[in-house]
Amino acid sequence: MAAVFVHVSDIHFGQERGGVKFVHDDVKKQVLADAAREVAGTTEQKAAGILVTGDIAYSGQHAEYKEAGAWLDKLAEVICCKNTDVHVVPGNHDIDREQISQSVGFLLSRVLDEGEGALDEILDNDIDREIFYKRFKEYRPFAEGYNCSLDKDGNLKGKPPIELAPGRSLRFVGFNSALICSKRKDEEGKLLLGARQRVLQVEDGEELVVLAHHPLHWLQDSEQAKRYLRNRARVFISGHEHKPRVHVDPVKAGCDLMMIASGAMVPPTATEEYKYTYNIITFDWDADSDDLLVTVKPREWRDEDKAFRDAPEQLDGNGPTFKLACPNYYTAKPTCPVPTHQARGDETSDAPGPESAEEESVINDDYAPLLLRYFRDLLPAQRIIVLVKLKALPDDWSEPLSHAMERGIVDRLAATGRLNDLGRAMDDLANDNNGNGGAA
Structure with a gap:
């Protein structure tokens, strides 16, 4: 069964000043109406969930997440999915820079100077990890509510897989590319995932969709991350640069990687280059070829109409449906049952799990x-x-x-x-x- 998702990125709740607030509030209202119509027009007539690739807030403040939560609830309602079926990852605007004290700054400097070894030590130490995560003070409970936890590995876990057919499922994995974001503005090529995040685990019959805020070239460990993605993931969705693009990388025979770079739903200032935009993404299984079908429908603001319209130009003349070769499907029997729920492990809990x-x-x-x-x-x-x-x-x-x-x-x-x-x-x-x- 196909799974339809509404994908938004770079909403920047709380950025508005003066009259711009009225403009942005209207855009957010129009996204609700437009997404409702678009999802209702699909074969499924309802969405499986919402994907948010970072910069939910503008400065990581409680009021910004309160507003974001209320808007996401409305979006879930109009596209007929549960308000808990939301996948979020943090962006650089989701950190509260006021929380970067001397102790936080010291830990960040250690990671920048010493690399992954220092990062691993910090994440392994309960006290240091809590200090390190102070920048995510308000984002952290917001994301926890959606079961997209910032855990001791630095990434996000907890969502069950989405079943497309018996023995064929998708699992969404979140990268925290803002893990070492600080007050610096020259962070391109200096951010770090670390091995804990980039080492992706795969299973037969399950393909990975990886969400991150920053494109790979913003990472100092981008080459290692890219190798894991190209060989173990099927789709990589990022935001941050506000420049929408869809590209399929034919990794090798029987293995493709789709790269979706997101535009901003609400950029600070809308221009001819940076327009309000979001995506409708549908995942389906091709029973004949045992491949993954991904349909991307970009929706872009047309200022002359004051409304959203299709934007096929974002696909560079390809699509809108892309067939991806899936090695993890080829190695599994399609009749194998796929669990639609999974226990959420937590290293801090010794509670007994469910018995069945x-x-x-x-x-x-x-x-x-x-x-x-x-x-x-x-x-x-x-x-x-x-x-x-x-x-x-x-x-x-x-x-x-x-x-x-x-x-x-x-x-x-x-x-x-x-x-x-x-x-x-x-x-x-x-x-x-x-x-x-x-x-x-």
């Missing part, structure tokens, strides 16, 4: 909206109130609650059958806030 695939499915379906609500929609102090109410914190708890520890505690609530308790505690908090004259 059926129980796992129930936990995932029920857990996703509560996870979104807990991390994305509650302030840190409100989350502590919920955990205290549920007596989920250890009796002798006295140390600062790190983000990884907090996710582990919430995972344990889910794994031990306390999702209803979590939901009720959040409902009680909302009622208390409303009774006191307002919510967060």
Whole structure:
């Protein structure tokens, strides 16, 4: 079954000043209406999800993510997908530069000077990792809500695969290309993924779609990353440069890599070169050739019409449907069952997992909206109130609650059958806030 996604990048919530806000608010409203029509016009008539390749916010502030979350909820509603079916990766504008203290700056300088060895040491140390991730202070709970966690490997994990046919699935993998972004403006060619991110794992019957904000040439380890992508991924989608382009790299016989460079949905200033743009991307399986079919439909703002229109010129005369040779499909039998849910591992949690695939499915379906609500929609102090109410914190708890520890505690609530308790505690908090004259 084909899977339709709405792909947006570089939205920059919070960038608007003065009258520009009215223009950008209108563009975002028109994207909602246009995407609803486009998705309704597909064979599936509904979307499988939303892909966001970074720069969701403009300066990594809480208010910007609150606005982004509300808009993404509206987009999910009009394209008929769950508001939890959103895949996000961070961009350079998703870091809060005000959080780059002397200690954060020292760690960043170490990585720039010493490379991957220093990065590995920082990510392995619980205290250093939390300091290092301070730049993502507001992005981190926003992304956690969508189960796109910043983990100890530096990348993003947690989403189940998308099944296209029995034994044929897609798995979305997120790269954090903003991992060592700082206050510097000359970062092209100096950013770093590290081996933890770029070493992609593949399985028979499963092809990878990799999301990142920065194109590969922004990375100092771009050549190594490219080799893994060309041999183990099928699609690479990036943003940042606001220059849309689609290209298929014929890696070798029986192996292709599709590169999708995104335009900006809301660039700081729309010009003839940088227009408002987004994509409708459909993934399907070709039963005759056992290949992946990817249809890219760019939608671009036409200022004379004040509306979005098709932009086939972004495809350089190719497409809109591209057939990609898929070695991971060729090595698997198409009749093999594909799990539509997977347990979300967390290195900070020793909670027991679900006892059966059926129980796992129930936990995932029920857990996703509560996870979104807990991390994305509650302030840190409100989350502590919920955990205290549920007596989920250890009796002798006295140390600062790190983000990884907090996710582990919430995972344990889910794994031990306390999702209803979590939901009720959040409902009680909302009622208390409303009774006191307002919510967060």
